[in-house]
Amino acid sequence: MKQLILLSILTLTLTGCTTVVQRTLDPIGGSKADGTITLAFEYGGREEAHWDWNQGQQAALQRCKAWGYTATTRFNNGMRNCLASDRFGCNYYRVTVQYQCTGQDVSSVDKLTTPN
Numbered sequence: 001m002k003q004l005i006l007l008s009i010l011t012l013t014l015t016g017c018t019t020v021v022q023r024t025l026d027p028i029g030g031s032k033a034d035g036t037i038t039l040a041f042e043y044g045g046r047e048e049a050h051w052d053w054n055q056g057q058q059a060a061l062q063r064c065k066a067w068g069y070t071a072t073t074r075f076n077n078g079m080r081n082c083l084a085s086d087r088f089g090c091n092y093y094r095v096t097v098q099y100q101c102t103g104q105d106v107s108s109v110d111k112l113t114t115p116n
Contacts, residue, residue, distance in 0.1 A: 021047045025056035025097060032067045035101035042083065045091040060099035070103035 023041035030037040037060045043049040053074075060072040075098035082090035 017046050019047050021049055023049045023051045025051055027063055037063050037099040038096055040094055040096040042094045064101035069101035072099045073102055074099055
């Protein structure tokens with residue numbers, strides 16, 4: 001019984017230290033030639049990060065449109081990597097999401113001409 005009470009107190013204490021934070025997916029890289037965009041955000045080890053997929057889609061689309069594409073497709077649901085850790089575990093994370101630019105703008109494609 002004492003172990004159950006101790007476990008309950010420990011669980012409440014640890015979950016009480018977590019802070020919910022809203023993060024924005026921002027462009028950190030990409031390749032115009034490949035038509036790929038990398039978006040990312042970072043957060044602390046004691047934070048619970050929330051983000052808006054629609055905001056990320058719009059950020060990727062804005063970059064893709066600047067390159068002559070008309071749409072984007074998300075490759076994955078985000079890859080989380082630890083940036084800093086100590087003996088207690090990870091203190092700082094980065095989440096990266098890849099997008100593929102699609103739908104090349106017809107006006108940017110060279111017109112084929114037939115010889116006379």
